[in-house]
Amino acid sequence: MERFGRWLLAAVTTLAVFVLITWACGALVLPLLLDDPAVRWGIASALGAAVAAVAASWGASVATRTPQQDPAEAPVRAEGPRSVAVGGGNSGVIATGDGPRPTPPPERAPAAPAPPSAHTVSASGERSIALGGDNTGTVSTGDQPNGTPR
Structure with a gap:
């Protein structure tokens, strides 16, 4: 209203x-x-x-009163080169680097999805990653030695 x-x-x-x-x-x-x-x-x-x-x-x-923002409409911005911003939780693989793609974790029983963050999620630097929820997956920026994810 x-x-x-x-x-x-x-x-x-x-x-x-x-x-x-x-x-x-x-x-x-x-x-x-x-x-x-x-x-x-x-x-x-x-x-x-x-x-x-x-x-x-x-x-x-x-x-x-300031109206509450719908978490599904929370601003999610990935502005930098090769940056990733996720408004909710992550259960997959995120890789922003030059190395080989990280191996996904072994399959587990599905967890309850994390609710999306009601706050702004922004990844603005080069190869930056911003998550608005919990992470259960593999995340790699490629910043490890020799560009190889650990």
């Missing part, structure tokens, strides 16, 4: 709470206790305003 919509929701909710509490107290609850309508509606309005203040506080927190 956009910011304007959240503010509109906050305002409408605050107004509705004020009207509902004022009416319920002035028309249903307080007539059993007070005979004078001027006193009864004065107290009902004060109670409605008090509860509406709590609703307004809630509405302001909802309206000014």
Whole structure:
């Protein structure tokens, strides 16, 4: 929901709470206790305003809250030459170097996939690797001696 919509929701909710509490107290609850309508509606309005203040506080927190970014839409950037950025976990082979491709690990029972990171994942240097989750695979940048992955 956009910011304007959240503010509109906050305002409408605050107004509705004020009207509902004022009416319920002035028309249903307080007539059993007070005979004078001027006193009864004065107290009902004060109670409605008090509860509406709590609703307004809630509405302001909802309206000014920064919406959570969907982890599936988290920014993932691989900007450098031969760089790799993975927004979630990795269970495969990642190789950015000149050496031979690393041997994948032996097959294991599939692990539960790691949830994607809600933060920005960026690999900006040459042959850099950035992961936003857990790594269970082989990762090699080719920076080992003689370009041979270990």
